[in-house]
Amino acid sequence: MTRPAAVLFDMDGTLIDSEKVWDVSLADLATRLGGVLSPRTRDLMIGSNMDNTMRMMFTDLGLELDVCAMEEGCRYLAKRTEELFHEGLPWRPGAAELLRAVREAGVPTALVTSTERALTEVALDTIGREFFDVTVCGDEVDGLNKPLPEPYLKAARLLGVDPAACVAVEDSPTGTKAAVAAGCTVLVVPCDVDVPGGERRVLRESLVGVDVALLGSLLS
Structure with a gap:
């Protein structure tokens, strides 16, 4: 039997159904900023990192991309999402068993x-740290976040394996692009948005x- 050299798991929408939590915290931030986030922009945020999410938020609401205001928005979003994470995170079907x-x-x-990292640590209280040899978070790749390949390349480097011999498990177009670009084979289980087929x-x-x-x- 062929075995993967490693299995590389995405978290939000893949292992836990946390995108519903992000829906709440993002809507709360939009209200705080005086607007309503459009469904299309919310879909584009799935799988993205905090900095890109904030730029999309401000652009969607027609706000100036003020660095200080966006940093404040990041802090609010992280704090509000952490509060919701502490209330509990539901598993995606079959994820715990896998x-x-x-x-x-x-x-x-x-x-x-x-x-x-800070929010991931809260989520790991539900998921279980013992299931992972390494963890790579959005603020640990020097800005080279998904859909760029660096998060998956870094995970493979830390594990000492060839990305081409790994299977990544993803739910979003953004994450799938990152894993494919890193050379992984990707098992895609869409959660909130469709993911096109491909190589x-x-x-x-x-x-x-x-x-x-x-x-x-x-x-x-």
């Missing part, structure tokens, strides 16, 4: 998320029934 199966099989794992990506409705053997078969 994490356990990969860990029990001894395949190396990484969490590769656009969410910043080195396999679409599936859920993670229910996915195991190490299935992940390995994607590489062949």
Whole structure:
């Protein structure tokens, strides 16, 4: 049986259904800024990092891209989202079972998320730190965030594996582009937005029934 050299998991929308939480905190920030976030811009934010999200927010609301104001917006968004994260995060179907199966099989794992470290640590209280050999967060890639490949390349470097021998698990167009650009094969389980098909990506409705053997078969 072919086995992945590692499995690289996205977090929001892939392992946990946290995009619904971000919906609330982003809407609260838009209200605080005096506007309403458009559905199209909200969809574009899925899989993005905090800095890009803030630029999209201010542009969508017709606000000047003032650095101080956007930094204040980032602080508010992080604080509000952390409050909501502490209230609990629901698993995506099949995600907890897949994490356990990969860990029990001894395949190396990484969490590769656009969410910043402080919020990721809160989420890991639900997900479980023990499932990951390394974690790469959105504020740890020197601004080279998804859809650029660096988050996945960094995870592979930390694990000492070839990205081309890894399977990434993603839910968003942004994250899928990053993983494909890094050379990974991607298992895509869309959550809130559709992801187009393409090279080195396999679409599936859920993670229910996915195991190490299935992940390995994607590489062949």
